[in-house]
Amino acid sequence: APELSAVVNFGPVSLLGGRVDFSDRFIQPNYSADLTELTGKLSAFSSQAPNGAVQLADMELHGRAQGTASLEVLGKINPLVKPLALDITGKVRDLELPPLSPYSARYAGYGIERGKLSVDINYQVQPDGRLSANHKIVLNQLKFGDAVPDAKDTLPVKLAVALLADRHGVIDINLPVSGSLSDPQFRIGPIVFKLIVNLIVKAITAPFSLLASALGGGGEELSMVNFAPGSASLSPEARTGLDKVAKALLERPALSMTVVGSASLAHERDAYKRAQLQALVLAEKRRGAVLDGATAEDARALAVSAQDYPVLLKAVYKRADFPKPRNLIGLAKDIPVPEMEALLLANLSVTEAAMRALAEQRGVAVRDYLASLKLPMERLFLGATKAAPEDAKWQPRAELNLATQ
Template sequence: PVGGLASLTADVTWQSGQVQATVPTLAVESVALGRAAAPEVAWTGLQLRNLRLDTARQQVLVEHVGLEAPRARVQRNAQGRWMYEQWLQPVAGAPAKGRETVTSPAGKPWQVLVQDMELAAGQVELTDASLGDMPLAIRLSDVQLRMQNLDSVKGTAQAKLSARMAERTVRGGWGKPGSLSYDGDVQLDPLMTKGRVQVNALPLQAFEPYMGPHLNVRLVRALASFDGTVQFAQRPRGSQLQLQGQGRVTDVHVQSLLGDAQAAHAVQGPHAAAALAAEDLLRWKQLRLQGLRVSLQPAQPPHIQVHSTELQDFFARVVVLPEGRLNLQNLMKTAQPEGVDTAGAAAPAPAEQAPAASAAPAAPSARIDMGPITLQGGVIKFSDFFIRPNYTADLTALQGSLDAFSSQPTAPGEAPALAKLTLDGIAQGTAQLHIDGLINPLAQPLSMDVRAQVQGLDLSPLTPYAIKYVGHGIEKGKFSMDVRYQVQPDGQLTAANQLVLNQLTFTDPVEGAPTSLPVRLAVALLADSHGVIDLNLPISGSLNDPQFRIAPVVFKIIGNIIRKAVTAPFSLLTGAFASDDDKSDIAFEPGRASLNAQAQSNLQQLAKAMNSKPQLKLTLVGQANGATEAEGWKRAQLEQLMNGPKAESDDEAPPERSDKQKLAALKQAYRNTVKDRPRNMLGLAKDLPAEEMQALILRDMVIPATAWPDLAAARAQNVRDYLLTQGVDPGRVFLGNAETKAANPATPSVLLNISVQ
């Protein structure tokens, strides 16, 4: 002791070895224990009133105990030792631990009864330096404690406690304090309590040093409030807790300490890393929990109920790190023993694993029942450092709701019921975002039916993705989507992706890009006359398949569509991009240049597509091959000789020849073509049936050298003329050089080469 004044008045009676004493007043003032400059314990005044001691009854009764302005400095050093451990030095000759030195005659314990005990204007400073670089430092001030009917034997009392708590700031002062109070009954052994708790703006960041070893984030600020009742009882089988009331967590500010700094260092240099090392990760103005109930019972799963939840003015930072992980996946620190390389370590053999019987039983899963959740004033800032150059986008004005949901099914054997979700917001300042559907965040396994719509998203900011996947930047364009994702409890996913791109325009190929796809041609093939591309991309798969990933599947489908601009342009042009059967040629019968019914049908479809896409041009390459078409060419020539030449139009066409006229034409062709004609016994040319004359004509017919170029050109010309009759602009249809060595000689055709003007 470095100070203290005591005063005492007493009335003592001694009779037959028993003592009865009455102390009307006892005062101990201005006490300080510890160092003079900074005592560990001190108080202004301690008063006891009407203390009565009765050794016969082994009882001490105190009417009133008052302690004024007590102060305590509770400290723990870097080695983990509390300051009071230095006070309790062993005394030479003291009895060994566990030996009884005082025994009451009848084994009856002494009883201390205090009618009223009051502590006023107390203060406690707690410092814990054992936490490394972030010591804990909090102060409880204005501590008020009043206990009534304190019984040392029963261990019971009525207690009323209030205090203000503040944390030490980086500048060495104390922050704005929050308040806490408790009013209820207390039993010490076993510990039981029942009362009312009120907490207002308690600074949770004061306990941030305890979270530092486990989290890669810094809790800058968070104020907790609660108003409700609590019941706690320590039972032989375990603790019981009943908590009920209203809770709030306000002014939350969480900063990242690892993820964004690593990303910035890898992509933008060390200066950016230092700037982003304390970048905001989470913020919100208020999280309100109405009707909060927490129930803990021995050997039973915890039960948490929330009648309703409101989240206002919230912010979240979502980052894709250079290695492809989300920053939110790095919130927890992963502790690994030093010198142990877990990357290449093999899994232990089954024989090395502990028997299942010795494993500790798994804790029962908590039951959580959530009432409706409402969101207002949300902002999400997204950055992708996996893509180079980096991409950043903002979602603002987020608001929505989620109906009540539970982690428990409504009936045994069923999945937990889904809740209705609605969410609206603005993407990149202009695009409208709307999400609705059914989901249960607590359902295991995942099950949902959610639809998301985006209207009018500017595409030029997505240039980093375009460069990576197609090798071109985006000059301009708008994007809208309507997607629906359904996940069954068995993990089966069914997704419909309706994507609409308006006035999508790509830049020139980017030098050094990972790939370069014919996106300009693909856009021209897919866009309608108004410059709109409308794609429907269905997806299905199982989420239980570790190889199945939604985003890569979508990008693969889009990449395949773009590649078809080269491999199957006609299928893109006619909207059949889901088929691998490309119709990029018009087939002809061997040796003929006339269009059959199937060719005309295909050209009608092509003309319709061309008329809706004025930015396209078409080059026709006629093909012919004498190695496979000689017989067909001869038959076509013979038919023309018999039927007469065709007119340019139906109006100029001569009347169809009769059978007699056709036979006369056949005989004339026979005389002109067949030199070695069969003769009779008199040496005169024999009259042959029509079939034999046709066979001899075909045998002796000479194919001129120009037959195949002329046939190929005629085919291309006929295709061009037919397209013009269907309204295609002549300035967009070109005749290419005829080919007399077709790549596919088995199918005579005209190739359709599509390009962009």
């Protein structure tokens, strides 16, 4: 005869003044949490499915956690069927975090000095066993203490908090999870824990990704400010990216920024020479303007037009001190613009020292632009200039590095 499964009918149940005492003896020091003032109700449900439809019980539970936080669970559930059937939402408000220090010390390497946690969760299981869950986590005024001596694991939690918290000290995180309850490898607890760890590790590996919400789009690409070869001038695109970075940093006062400029003699030699030549031509125009009575400020505002360029280039060429083609009587002869340019460029030198100076100028350009956007100078630093790697795809740039103050 086929084996008959038991039929279980349960409820309805009401709860008034309930209490749950929880202790974790695994963690050192031990952690204890009490759920108190529990009131609620659960309507009837059965392991049988009348007319093929799973019977879901209405669930309602209210209470307090650790004597301070409010707790609420609402929804529908039937734990007697396989797979488990449920559609519930839960809320915890203002759970004090310092009592959770044993966990943060073990898994992150830091104790918690202060902070509150509020959580909204939603769990749904479809008839085929597919589970979808969402966790909305809000941390308020979270502050970690000093590193725990000899901690087994250490995570960059302080930098993560500085990146994630807004100017009001609030961190808002959403962690969606999905999977199948029929998969024996599926465990939602370890998955959520891994998601949180990955989020924290991003503080080191991809800090600008954590700033994405305040950046108004963009991510790690904003950690690099690209320049034209041979130039230390900020392009409109670079300024747009830095505008976003400044906005994010203004919202996160615990962060500081170090700007590291870089340049490459191998990649930028010719472009740097051309930039030098353009600077000489511009200087010639400004020099002439000052001799004609213009103020230094007015002269600095001048630019070289296409009409001016040949005459100015000729003046620069005449002033240059190197052997030049001469006519029959020994005087430097007039030559076309391209030939003048070629000779001038050939006699301009570029050294490693010039590249280091260019790299520093790039860092200064970025730092000063961020300062012009009201970022305090005490939060902005210049790092040591960086040599470019031997990479054909390398681009002239300055790197932005974030750290806690």
